[in-house]
Amino acid sequence: MSSSLKSPPRRPPANPLSGVRPAERLCHTTGALLVLSGLVHLVVFAVDGGPWYGPVSWRKPVTFGLSFGLTLIAVTWVTSYLRIGERLRTVLLLVFAADCVVEVGGITLQAWRRVPSHLDMETPFDTAVSMTLAVGGGVLAVLLTVFAVASFRRRPAGPVGMALAVRSGFAVLLVALVSGAAMIARGVVLVRTGHQEAAYESTAPLKPLHGVSLHAVLVLPALAWLLSRTSWSEQVRWRTVAVAAGCYAAAVAAAGVWAVLTYR
Structure with a gap:
C-alpha cells in the first residue's frame, strides 16, 4: 500500500483542553465531580468534626475523591499522547472512569455509615464492600499497567x-x-x-x-x-x-x- 494512503499518526492538540472527544469529556467531567465530592466532604469534616486519621474518618472520602478525580483527569489527558488505537484507549478510559466512581462511591458510603471502608469483614455487607474495593483496585492496576506498557512500547507524542x-x-x-x-x-x-x-x-x-x-x-x-x-x-x-x-x-x-x- 502506498505510504500516501496510510493514516498519519494521531497528534495531540497543543492545548490539552482543545479537540476533546466525547469519551474524554465524560472522563473529565467525572473526574471533576469526584474532586467536587472530595471538597464537599472536606466541608462536612469542618462541620461535623471527628478524627482526621484512623479507619473511620472524613479524611478518606476527602482524599480519595480528590486523588481519584485528579488521577482520572490526568490519565485521560496524558494518554492522548500515547500511540495506541483510539478505540482501545476509549474503552480503557471508560472502564477506568467507572472503576474510579465505584472506588470513591464505596469509600464514601462507608464513611457515612461510620464504618471502615477497607479491610472490614464485620458483616456480610461490609465484606462485600471491602472485596469490591479490592477487586476495583486490581482492575485499576491492570488498566494503568496497560497504559504504562504502551508508553514504553512506542515513544509518546508531544512537545520536547x-x-x-x-x-x-x-x-x-x-x-x-x-x-x-x-x-x-x-x-x-x-x-x-x-x-x-x-x-x-x-x-x-x-x-x-x-x-x-x-x-x-x-x-x-x-x-x-x-x-x-x-x-x-x-x-x-x-x-x-x-x-x-x-x-x-x-x-x-x-x-x-x-x-x-x-x-x-
Missing part, C-alpha cells in the same frame, strides 16, 4: 520532554500501584488471622510512598506542557523535565526508605 515526562510519570505510578497492593495484601492477612486493629495500623508506613508516587503522571507531563509554552530552547526544556523527574524519583525513594524504617 513530553515522552520522558509521560514515561517517568507512568513508571512512578506503578510504584503507587505496587505499594497500594502491598497495603491491601498485608491488611487482608492480618484480618484473616484475627488482627483487625493491627490491619488498620499496618498501612501507615506505606501511605506516604503511595501518596507521593500517585500523582507523578500529572505533575511531570503538566510541567512538560507548560515548558512548551515558553521561549526556552528545546535542550533547556528537556533538561528541566529530566531534573524534575529525577527529583520526583528521589522523593519516591525517600518515601520508600521511610516505609522500610517504620515497617512493623
